[in-house]
Amino acid sequence: MGTTQLEKAPEPKYWHLRTVLTDALDSEFAVGEVLPNERELAARFGVARATLRQALEQLELEGRLQRRRGVGTTVAPPRVGVDVGPVRDSWPGPPGGDWQTEGCEDVTPPAAVVQLLATAPDAVVHAVRRTRMSQGQPVATELLYIPAASAPSVPEAPADTDSSSVRAEHLLRALHRLELEGQDRAVELGSAHTDDARQLDRLPGAPVLVVTTRYFVAGRTAAVSVSTYRADTCRLTFGDTEPVTLMAG
Amino acid sequence: MGTTQLEKAPEPKYWHLRTVLTDALDSEFAVGEVLPNERELAARFGVARATLRQALEQLELEGRLQRRRGVGTTVAPPRVGVDVGPVRDSWPGPPGGDWQTEGCEDVTPPAAVVQLLATAPDAVVHAVRRTRMSQGQPVATELLYIPAASAPSVPEAPADTDSSSVRAEHLLRALHRLELEGQDRAVELGSAHTDDARQLDRLPGAPVLVVTTRYFVAGRTAAVSVSTYRADTCRLTFGDTEPVTLMAG
């Protein structure tokens, strides 16, 4: 046998590159430091730029790198833990939190939401748009779908003079008057659509964690929120228990 | 002005393709149906294969498509909701669940886990490996890290004759004897490493949802589990409240 090894499946180059770069990031780079540009890195490793980029994409997805067009590739800080858990079953609102309500529209929600709300397929519901900030950066956008039945005090077609964000506050207050029985969450991977991508300062298709929350009132789903978190920078935390003394620096 | 439009930023081809294909999947394809191969699709849309593949990658990431080398691209079924929530604060175990314990090893855990366990950086801890099945397919692998202090009844260095999976059962039973005070979860995006990828029937680097759970006993972290779920096929559900009557088909 001419070959000294059986070597069934050679590791792909981009995966090996990812490993090498991971180790380099751990040992030789500081957070915020800028890496050499892609063309130089590719040359240095003896691969095509596309292959090098495949490795960088992995690392960006894992939250190790941050790439900005026209600027360069920098070492990303550790992911920020954003709390998504049920601190207490409660309605969304602006109680000192880091959420910021942007405004509201009347829309026919996507099919998945229609199914959760059990409304008519072409029914128009209120939709409050909010943004979540963390450490000065937007980390999530949210669309809170509120069927008209859940907010009867808010007029269907508001006067144009009624500011969109004022109306959003009305809707949230209307929700708070309902007695919340419980909620329900699901997390899945998605890709940022054009609007979300722009708000999150990402390109279309960027990986996001989509958190879908159902709000129950009187045995029915009174509202549904769909929150879109940047998957590269966020770690979603669920505090299932009362806060425990942190023991890890 | 020669141009009739301002047209600031034209949509990337791969993103437009993704939209077109999404609509096509919604209207013209059934679950399980196989799509034309990539070379033909690329020709049909008048783009290079790499561009077409960029769109397919998006759709696979979103759980709309399933691609298998040597076979083809098929329309994926809707994501399966796997429950990850605190049905009741409880230790992991095989109480009729869909978890299957594979065996155990003694390892020095990764830095992130060491930090959570607050053990010495080079300390060896027990690690029970489990796999979660759903609808006949593996959807997650898990490594449950148990410091020796949390399972004093299990010998440090077992006889080789002691089967790995038998020892794993011993470790789980030892945990069950401790009074669990609470738990803690975090979800983030990761990429499947070589071992996990193989167990999940994916390629290295495949997107996964990593669920990190801390188990608290006597005010300290008695164990940490790191579960790796296929991000393309799984939707993680957190039943924060007692089960509510489903109302959406």
Next chain:
DNA sequence: TAGTGGTCTAGACCACAGT
């Protein structure tokens, strides 16, 4: 063996940020 998706290349051009 034939056909599929996965990897890799060596280019080109574009959009954007900073000067």
Next chain:
DNA sequence: CTGTGGTCTAGACCACTAC
């Protein structure tokens, strides 16, 4: 303007599955 990452191309070859 220059330099960066983002998009796109037209090929080639490889690994795998199924017949």
